[in-house]
Amino acid sequence: MRRFVAALAAAVAVMLYPVAAGAQTYPERTITVVVPFAAGGPTDTVTRLVAEAMSKDLGQQVIVENVGGAGGTLGAGRVAKAESDGYTLLLHHIGMATSATLYRKLAYDTLNAFEYVGLVTEVPMTIVGRKDLEPADLKGLVEYAKANKDSVTVANAGIGAASHLCGMLFMSAIKTPLVTVPYKGTGPAMTDLLGGQVDIMCDQTTNTTKQIQGGTIKAYAVTSPERLDVLPDVPTTTEAGLPDVQVSIWHGLYAPKGTPAEITERLSKSLQVALKDENVAARFAELGTRPSPQADATPAALKAKLENEIARWKPIIEAAGQYAD
Numbered sequence: 148m149r150r151f152v153a154a155l156a157a158a159v160a161v162m163l164y165p166v167a168a169g170a171q172t173y174p175e176r177t178i179t180v181v182v183p184f185a186a187g188g189p190t191d192t193v194t195r196l197v198a199e200a201m202s203k204d205l206g207q208q209v210i211v212e213n214v215g216g217a218g219g220t221l222g223a224g225r226v227a228k229a230e231s232d233g234y235t236l237l238l239h240h241i242g243m244a245t246s247a248t249l250y251r252k253l254a255y256d257t258l259n260a261f262e263y264v265g266l267v268t269e270v271p272m273t274i275v276g277r278k279d280l281e282p283a284d285l286k287g288l289v290e291y292a293k294a295n296k297d298s299v300t301v302a303n304a305g306i307g308a309a310s311h312l313c314g315m316l317f318m319s320a321i322k323t324p325l326v327t328v329p330y331k332g333t334g335p336a337m338t339d340l341l342g343g344q345v346d347i348m349c350d351q352t353t354n355t356t357k358q359i360q361g362g363t364i365k366a367y368a369v370t371s372p373e374r375l376d377v378l379p380d381v382p383t384t385t386e387a388g389l390p391d392v393q394v395s396i397w398h399g400l401y402a403p404k405g406t407p408a409e410i411t412e413r414l415s416k417s418l419q420v421a422l423k424d425e426n427v428a429a430r431f432a433e434l435g436t437r438p439s440p441q442a443d444a445t446p447a448a449l450k451a452k453l454e455n456e457i458a459r460w461k462p463i464i465e466a467a468g469q470y471a472d
């Protein structure tokens with residue numbers, strides 16, 4: 148009799164409160180976060196720190212899979228097609244917004260292919276050069292680039308990447324197109340910059356701070372309105388004479404379209420816990436950034452950010468008329 152009543156109660160609960168299959172016990176196995184750039188780069192660094200902290204909170208492994216290429220659109224496309232069961236996620240940045248216009252034949256509909264978990268961080272960028280590059284400051288770099296425009300090389304992580312966007316802002320500010328060299332991420336691009344194979348790169352502080360502090364690359368400017376505590380000697384682009392080169396790289400966590408709200412809410416809660424994690428905050432600070440506010444680590448905040456950013460960059464990209472396809 149008691150068992151019959153219990154079974155009946157459960158059946159009634161499911162009827163009254165239909166929770167998606169698996170959502171109640173989520174997560175039950177390893178979660179994969181796709182990083183749409185090569186290992187060892189800035190987005191990889193941010194994702195691995197957050198994944199480790201979320202893993203502790205969720206009680207399941209959260210692993211990173213790097214799917215680099217096409218400025219981040221290959222990795223995003225992979226997640227857009229993945230099962231909507233909460234076990235495949237995407238951590239991507241401003242490139243999600245710029246690619247929506249840069250790529251006219253994108254394999255997914257940016258605003259309709261994903262569910263939202265929350266914002267993660269917003270990273271300043273730095274204009275850097277190989278260690279033995281002649282110019283000592285940004286003014287000198289601009290003159291050098293203009294005088295050697297057919298030979299100066301600028302590394303980036305492909306069309307739609309943050310390094311591509313910042314590189315474009317730099318070249319349009321100095322009104323001089325330079326030779327761009329694409330990579331699957333700024334991790335491998337940094338290796339070539341350290342080796343002197345490329346001259347300049349505009350990259351996130353999460354990838355450049357340690358190299359700048361170690362003197363293994365030259366720093367010309369940061370793209371933030373204020374100087375950074377971790378790089379006190381590096382002037383802002385405004386101080387150094389290029390006020391139009393201002394950009395910071397917001398990052399968000401996404402799931403495939405159709406992932407149940409119970410799961411994205413659970414992930415959002417876990418992301419909020421991760422962003423309060425002492426190790427995450429300390430490592431982010433060491434690398435010139437900070438966790439997004441708790442209120443932004445929510446589906447609604449990320450959705451609004453993406454929509455606003457697509458609207459902001461669309462006219463700029465269309466005016467430049469430089470598409471990826």
Ligand code: MLT
Nearest residue numbers: 188190308309310332333
């Ligand atoms: C990376 O992780 O390699 C970067 O985020 C690439 C970029 O967007 O510049």
